Amino acid sequence: xxxxxxxxxxxxxxxxxxxxxxxxxxxxxxxxxxxxxxxxxxxxxxxxxxxxxxxxxxxxxxxxxxxxxx
Numbered sequence: 887x888x889x890x891x892x893x894x895x896x897x898x899x900x901x902x903x904x905x906x907x908x909x910x911x912x913x914x915x916x917x918x919x920x921x922x923x924x925x926x927x928x929x930x931x932x933x934x935x936x937x938x939x940x941x942x943x944x945x946x947x948x949x950x951x952x953x954x955x956x
Contacts, residue, residue: 895923
């Protein structure tokens, strides 16, 4: 079973932003952002920090550390 390591989608919803908006801000393909939001793939740490900056949140709000163990 896939683990939900990041909370990008949750934070986008809370900030009333879309995947498309995030893709445009980062200069990334919307399909890439979609994969991050579904936890199919993970962004780099540098990108995660940039997402946190864009959403005006602490990067720790984007990561579920309890899902990293096991």
